[in-house]
Structures are given as structure tokens and as C-alpha cells.
Amino acid sequence: MSTIRPNGSLYTKIENSIATIEFGHPASNSFVSELLERLTKEFEKLSSNDEVSIIVLKSEGDRAFCAGASFDELVAISNLEEGKAFFSGFANVINAMRTCGKPIIGRIQGKTVGGGVGLAAACDYTFATEAASIKLSEISIGIAPLVIAPAVERKLGKSGLTELSLAPTEWKNAYWAKEKGLFSKVYDSIAEMDKELDFHTQKLASYNPEALGKMKQILWEGTGHWGDLLLERAEASGKLALSEFTRNALSKFKK
Known part of the structure; x- marks a missing residue:
């Protein structure tokens, strides 16, 4: 695999009715637009794949x-x-995860910032390690986590969203995230997490796929308006990004 990948990488493996999507980018697994687009399409494709539970x-x-x-x-x-x-x-991506017909299990092995917290929140069940601290740093650079806020609030509640967004330079540890409902399980090590993740997903994939699909729908009841809401939030975020305050904050941050 090439080490210079400006657009990142995305691989999917399907085995025993489990589809594993792995994304990567040299800059701490951050997302360029093209990689987000590929991930969105991957969720949409897997949603209608009968080989995947x-x-x-x-x-x-x-x-x-x-x-x-x-x-x-x-x-x-x-x-x-x-x-x-x-x-x-x-x-x-969040809307594709929300409307995907299959339960999505997140594997969170390390620190997660901003949109990454939104991704974790859009998963239906999450395995994490003790190293998986989280932070919403947006306010500190002049923008706000408007797009991901509904997904984060759905898992952590308004108080959790408030604590994260209004302390933008503060890391919250994995146990805080578990207590608030973002993480389902937290493990000491990646090896321990992966062992339990494999056991859990193999068992889950052996159940009635129709029942899993119906349960997924129930879990996301009341979010039908997100299709429009999140795009409205994207436009509001775009306006913030163009403000003089934010341009100055970003240039200082870059230096």
C-alpha cells in the first residue's frame, strides 16, 4: 500500500455476513471530501446487499x-x-449510516475529534479502547459542530453535547463516553477489544437479518427530517467558516 495517499483509502471485506469497512488517511485518519463521498456510497451499497447482515x-x-x-x-x-x-x-455519511438497512458496529481504537465523534455517534453499537478519548474542537477554531450535533445529542443527550462543545480544548476519556452512552464497551487493549468484537459480531450475524433490519429502523425512529436538517446545518457551518473571525483563527492555528 502506498504511503502517499492524499485522498486516503477505503477497503471493504465481506465474510460470514459481516462487512468490514476500513478507512485510512496519513493525517490521523482524517477525511478529505472524496473519502467521505466514497464512505457514503459504500454504506448505501451495503444497505441493499443481501449477503450482509x-x-x-x-x-x-x-x-x-x-x-x-x-x-x-x-x-x-x-x-x-x-x-x-x-x-x-x-x-x-451520517444520513447514509442512519438510513442503512444494517446495524453498524463501530471499532474505536484511539482518539477521536470533531466529525470522528459524529461517526462514532452514528454507529448503532460501539467497541472502544481506553485510549479512545474524544473532543469536539470546532468552537476553538471559529466554527461549531452543527452538522454532527444531532447524532452526538442522540447518543449523549443535550448535556453531553454541551460538555463537549463548550469545552473545545478538553479531552473526555473513554469511560466518560461510555457513561454518557456513546460507547457500548470499553477495553484495556486493542487485542482484547478485537477479540470481543469478533465474538459479538459473529453471534449477531447469525441472527435473523430481517429482525436486525427492523430493529435498526426502530433505533432511528424520529430522525426522518435529518435529510434536510443536516444539509441546512452544513450551509450554516459554511457561513461560519467564511467569517473574518474564523479566517483569522484558522490562519493562527495553521502557523
Whole structure:
């Protein structure tokens, strides 16, 4: 595998009715727009694949799970159209995960920031390690986690969203995230997590796929309006990204 991958990588493996999607990017598994688009299409494709009962979402390596959206792309936004398109990336992925006909199990091996927290929140069940601290850093660079907020609030409640978003430089540990409902299980090591994850998914994949699909629908009841809501939030985020305050904050951050 090439080490220079400006657009990142995305691989899917299907085995024993379990589809494992693995994404990666040299910049701490962050997402450029093209990679978000590929991930959205992958969820849509797997949703209608009769050979698949369960989807596992994981990232490359043993360090960060996901550093959120590409900082370089954020800095390059020059007009509202570009801003909306940039923030629509995570909106589209979260909506694809929400409407996907299969339960999605998240494997969170390390630190997770911004949009990565949104991805974890859009999973239906999550395995994490003690190293999986989380942070919503958006406010500190002049924007806000508007697009992912509904997914995060659905799992952590309004108080959890408040604690994360209004303390943008503060890491919350994996046990805090478990207590709030973002993580289902937390393990000491990646090896221990992977052993339990494999056992759990094999068992889950042996159950009636129709029952799993129906349960998935029930879990996401009341989110039908997210199709429009998250894109509206993307536009609002794009406006924030173009503000003078944010441009100054981003240039300081880049230096």
C-alpha cells in the first residue's frame, strides 16, 4: 500500500455476513471530501446487499480513530458553495449510516475529534479502547459542530453535547463516553477489544437479518427530517467558516 495517499483509502471485506469497512488517511485518519463521498456510497451499497447482515466500521492503524474533516480543505474554503459542500461530507455519511438497512458496529481504537465523534455517534453499537478519548474542537477554531450535533445529542443527550462543545480544548476519556452512552464497551487493549468484537459480531450475524433490519429502523425512529436538517446545518457551518473571525483563527492555528 502506498504511503502517499492524499485522498486516503477505503477497503471493504465481506465474510460470514459481516462487512468490514476500513478507512485510512496519513493525517490521523482524517477525511478529505472524496473519502467521505466514497464512505457514503459504500454504506448505501451495503444497505441493499443481501449477503450482509452487519457492518463494522474501523480505521487504519493503532493510534487515532479519526481526526475529523481535512484541515487543509477547511482552510481552502473561499465561498459559500464550497463551504456547504465541505460540511455536507459528514452530513451525507451520517444520513447514509442512519438510513442503512444494517446495524453498524463501530471499532474505536484511539482518539477521536470533531466529525470522528459524529461517526462514532452514528454507529448503532460501539467497541472502544481506553485510549479512545474524544473532543469536539470546532468552537476553538471559529466554527461549531452543527452538522454532527444531532447524532452526538442522540447518543449523549443535550448535556453531553454541551460538555463537549463548550469545552473545545478538553479531552473526555473513554469511560466518560461510555457513561454518557456513546460507547457500548470499553477495553484495556486493542487485542482484547478485537477479540470481543469478533465474538459479538459473529453471534449477531447469525441472527435473523430481517429482525436486525427492523430493529435498526426502530433505533432511528424520529430522525426522518435529518435529510434536510443536516444539509441546512452544513450551509450554516459554511457561513461560519467564511467569517473574518474564523479566517483569522484558522490562519493562527495553521502557523
